Amino acid sequence: MISTDVVIIGAGPCGLFQVFELGLLGLKSVIVDSIPRPGGQCSELYPDKPIYDIPAIPVCTGDELTQRLLQQIKPFDCRMYLGEEVTELGQPDAEHFTVATNKGTTLQSRAVVIAGGVGSFQPRPMRAEGVDDCAGKTLHYRVQDPGRFKDSKIVVFGGGDSALDWALELVNIAKHVTLVHRRDEYRAMPASVSRLRELQAAGRLDVIERAKASSIEHTDGQMSSITVQVKGGEPVTLPADHALVFFGLAPKLGPIAEWGLDINRKTINVDTEKFETSTPGIYAVGDINHYPGKKKLILCGFHEAALAAFAIKQRLEPDRKVHVQYTTTSPIMHERLGVED
Amino acid sequence: MISTDVVIIGAGPCGLFQVFELGLLGLKSVIVDSIPRPGGQCSELYPDKPIYDIPAIPVCTGDELTQRLLQQIKPFDCRMYLGEEVTELGQPDAEHFTVATNKGTTLQSRAVVIAGGVGSFQPRPMRAEGVDDCAGKTLHYRVQDPGRFKDSKIVVFGGGDSALDWALELVNIAKHVTLVHRRDEYRAMPASVSRLRELQAAGRLDVIERAKASSIEHTDGQMSSITVQVKGGEPVTLPADHALVFFGLAPKLGPIAEWGLDINRKTINVDTEKFETSTPGIYAVGDINHYPGKKKLILCGFHEAALAAFAIKQRLEPDRKVHVQYTTTSPIMHERLGVED
Secondary structure, eight states: OEEOSEEEEOOSHHHHHHHHHHHHTTOOEEEEESSSSTTHHHHHTOTTSEEOOBTTBSOEEHHHHHHHHHHHHGGGOOEEEETOOEEEEEEEETTEEEEEETTSOEEEESEEEEOOTTOEEEEOOOOSBTHHHHBTTTEESSOSOGGGGTTOEEEEEOSSHHHHHHHHHHTTTSSEEEEEOSSSSOOSOHHHHHHHHHHHHTTSSEEEOSEEEEEEEEETTEEEEEEEEETTSOEEEEEOSEEEEOOOEEEEOGGGGGSOOOEETTEEEOOTTTOBOSSTTEEEOGGGEEOTTOOOOHHHHHHHHHHHHHHHHHHHOTTSOOOOOOGGGOHHHHHHHTOOO | OEEOSEEEEOOSHHHHHHHHHHHHTTOOEEEEESSSSTTHHHHHTOTTSEEOOBTTBSOEEHHHHHHHHHHHHGGGOOEEEETOOEEEEEEEETTEEEEEETTSOEEEESEEEEOOTTOEEEEOOOOSBTHHHHBTTTEESSOSOGGGGTTOEEEEEOSSHHHHHHHHHHTTTSSEEEEEOSSSSOOSOHHHHHHHHHHHHTTSSEEEOSEEEEEEEEETTEEEEEEEEETTSOEEEEEOSEEEEOOOEEEEOGGGGGSOOOEETTEEEOOTTTOBOSSTTEEEOGGGEEOTTOOOOHHHHHHHHHHHHHHHHHHHOTTSOOOOOOGGGOHHHHHHHTOOO
16 A cells, blocks of 8 residues: 555646645645546647646647646656546545555545546446446446457447447457447548448448437346337347447546535535535545636636645644745755755 | 726736736726836746746746736737826726826726735835824925925935935935935945945035934924934934935835725735625735635636636626636637637
8 A cells, every 4th residue: 555645636737736736835645547648638638729828828738738737746756546547535544545446556645635627537328228237247338358258249339439449359259249329420430430331241240320229138137138229210129148338438526426525516515715625634626626606727726726735734734834935935846956045 | 098897906927817817708908007017026026036836837937927928918908007006996986997096097997906916015114203294295205306305405314226326316406415324334336335435525415324213303294303313322413304215115005005995904805706805896816815715826816817807707797608618719819819710
């Protein structure tokens, strides 16, 4: 188990700047993010688009903003666990938190900052009778071990790259593959679509377009068939051992919603002084928090990160008075940067 | 009288960024500052020192920060009245404000943002019996018309450049000049000190060192003499028509303190949602405001400026719903910057 002062959940701009603000106050932090790269929405949603409203940076792209922040926090040697989703947040005692990820990492800290942006990107769920019973057993939103589908009857749902990639791959090992897509146009790469058409023409897989699942027939989650409704046509029942569903990713609070925090729709309520959640010692900054007057602007998240850092310092070292200091004369910056006083 | 949407008092970083945030929402603004250059404390107090805590700018000097902000607000053609101190803030009706400066400029607006930093830099006052009665009549903290001192008996107080410059200049027209300094070392330029010594040796002016004024003898503010106390010596009484006092400048709220706003020591109380003062339509951002949890950090002022801008937009155009928007897709930025959509 790795110990640190503060675990920051989220490697977007606010999570990165949180490292800096904590570092300035002499606190160590580590970052965890489910996305395998730092930058959050900036890097995922608009890496190449110009951003104009970062103070004193007339224009930069999302990627440039991320690079600038990474450079700014370099003096603080922050360890990052990327591509790991935080699944559990525990509080073994009043002073400590444990954070566990889906990759088996466990971290211990004395405070937690949730800088989760719009939440983690979760697979969009299928809506049909029987889905809840089969999900995680014979209905899958991601593939971890393709070998388990050997010699099975597989129905793949979706029209994007993930759906086509898996349909084209599993056709080699499965007993039978059917691709079901709600439209007749594909978001997948043209080469994949061409290959799909070839295999379809060769009778190696079936494709059903303009169709949606209406029900899954199953016994205790072990599916036997899936009934799909073709637009303007009759229902079709497909024998099936497994369904793979690739409807894209959507931002969700995800596991954060289960941590007992005071939640306001998809955001976490915090106060306006410390940006602390309803659980003392757990803070939330950036797009994921909510307070009266909240605006989802990157620069507001930076402000919140600064104030949360002061509050955390106060919590962890209550006897030490912390003064706001010009960084120009900050001993910590001078030490970190090797500046001679 | 010049009309605009918003008058911003203060050309420091927060005042400059306020122009940007208002501009993004389609509101016009003008800036007034008593200092003849933009940049506020950044330019006045630490123009060349490195600042490390501006988000996504790993290091920059105060001057660089100012230049970057000036570049960022360039698309919004903000007019600046620099070197003009705001002396009066009036509210002719519930919807309008008038701002008047000591240079005779009058501005009308529908909202006012006070981004006054630590306040305006005001002359440090002299403390001695009779000062209050003579101030503004025969005791002066600045010289506007040197001609009025012709053939008068003048006592100049101070040891910096202003004190020596005026003593050396007035010696040519006054009946008699005495310089009184509390130390025997001078902060003025060495050339001025040499010249002072020459004139003193030639008997053209008197210099009294290690001395302070203890009282001013006067009739209804018309002084007749000033008594000074030399350290470890006897009091000396100097015949005097006028006293000029140059004890340096200190930040003060200045005229802002007279505008009927809810004041907390040297700061202005605001709410944490709109950063509005006790007078609706008047906002305060940056170091000059106070609210629970306030930290005097530049980046917090940027956040406040953004939220104040939204609040002002709401006040001025209550029927129009304002959405937070990525600037990446902002029609206003595209229009201002000539970006093709």
